Amino acid sequence: MAKASSQQPAASSYHKPVMLQECLDGLNIDSDGIYVDVTFGGGGHSLKILEQIKGGRLISFDQDDDARKQAENITSRSFTFCQANFMHMKKYLKLNGVTKVNGVLADLGVSSHQIDSPERGFSTRFDGPLDMRMDKNMPMTAAKVLNEFAEEELHKIFGMYGELKNARTVAKLITQQRVNNPFQRTEELKLALRSVAPRGKENKYFAQVFQALRIVVNEEMRALEDFLHQCAEVIEKDGRLVVMAYHSLEDRMVKNYINKGKVFGDVEKDFFGNEIKPFEALNRKPIEASEEEIEQNSRARSAKLRIGVKL
Numbered sequence: 194m195a196k197a198s199s200q201q202p203a204a205s206s207y208h209k210p211v212m213l214q215e216c217l218d219g220l221n222i223d224s225d226g227i228y229v230d231v232t233f234g235g236g237g238h239s240l241k242i243l244e245q246i247k248g249g250r251l252i253s254f255d256q257d258d259d260a261r262k263q264a265e266n267i268t269s270r271s272f273t274f275c276q277a278n279f280m281h282m283k284k285y286l287k288l289n290g291v292t293k294v295n296g297v298l299a300d301l302g303v304s305s306h307q308i309d310s311p312e313r314g315f316s317t318r319f320d321g322p323l324d325m326r327m328d329k330n331m332p333m334t335a336a337k338v339l340n341e342f343a344e345e346e347l348h349k350i351f352g353m354y355g356e357l358k359n360a361r362t363v364a365k366l367i368t369q370q371r372v373n374n375p376f377q378r379t380e381e382l383k384l385a386l387r388s389v390a391p392r393g394k395e396n397k398y399f400a401q402v403f404q405a406l407r408i409v410v411n412e413e414m415r416a417l418e419d420f421l422h423q424c425a426e427v428i429e430k431d432g433r434l435v436v437m438a439y440h441s442l443e444d445r446m447v448k449n450y451i452n453k454g455k456v457f458g459d460v461e462k463d464f465f466g467n468e469i470k471p472f473e474a475l476n477r478k479p480i481e482a483s484e485e486e487i488e489q490n491s492r493a494r495s496a497k498l499r500i501g502v503k504l
């Protein structure tokens with residue numbers, strides 16, 4: 194079968210892949226195997242996987258239309274792209290005649306391209322609409338969360354997903370301000386938050402608020418949980434689950450799932466006391482990017498890579 198076409202997307206300007214070699218090593222690629230990259234982005238990881246595939250197949254997912262456009266540049270016959278949320282991975286694999294795979298890669302979160310596009314509203318650096326959708330066909334936006342969610346709900350969201358110490362104060366401030374001035378733009382939100390942000394640490398604080406909103410808009414926790422459970426069903430024995438997370442909430446879910454077979458709660462045991470879990474962690478601790486990589490790509494700083502081997 195054909196290798197990755199020479200007509201490749203300019204992956205590096207779209208997004209510089211993080212821990213590329215570590216992810217490839219984690220997948221332990223068999224050139225005749227079937228692999229899934231559920232977060233195509235600019236295709237940095239997908240292209241490298243394709244280079245190692247001969248008789249096998251790569252099926253990549255992304256819910257973002259911009260990622261789909263990048264994927265259209267790949268003409269390899271070994272490659273299939275699904276524009277879909279990875280919470281539907283199993284269904285789309287089945288539609289493509291695949292029920293078992295040798296490895297799944299997930300590089301969670303948003304791409305540099307998404308962050309660096311002011312009109313997407315993900316960045317605290319530029320003014321833009323309070324959108325934050327990865328999939329522009331979905332109905333929820335950050336503006337809707339801010340203008341329509343109840344104060345108690347906002348309190349919970351900022352506490353849980355933004356890990357803000359003063360989540361209650363922020364929720365109150367937002368619900369008061371939106372009565373006369375509904376939130377439309379990222380700059381308006383930042384302006385409102387200035388009075389409650391810790392002095393000198395405003396940018397970190399804004400990033401936490403934006404993270405919380407992004408998680409809710411894209412239902413990131415639910416998508417990750419659904420996806421992880423499907424991995425146990427689709428990955429072959431000895432196959433690999435390779436997941437890179439960028440914040441502690443996600444990493445905790447991935448860690449729990451790989452170590453205990455559950456995103457929340459303790460591992461189950463059978464009658465004889467044997468643990469019932471689909472994966473065994475390859476490493477006790479997560480793999481982190483080298484200092485050299487972090488110097489060249491600051492995004493790599495918070496990445497935690499975990500690898501599960503299917504039992």
Ligand SMILES: C[S@@+](CC[C@H](N)C(=O)[O-])C[C@H]1O[C@@H](n2cnc3c(N)ncnc32)[C@H](O)[C@@H]1O
Pocket residue numbers: 204208209210211231232233234235236237238239254255256257260277278279280300301302303304305327416
């Ligand atoms: C960190 S980037 C991946 C970058 C990619 N590995 C590369 O090297 O170019 C994450 C990508 O996953 C996509 N994504 C995030 N959550 C998703 C989900 N639940 N379903 C489908 N795509 C998702 C985002 O749209 C984004 O393009």
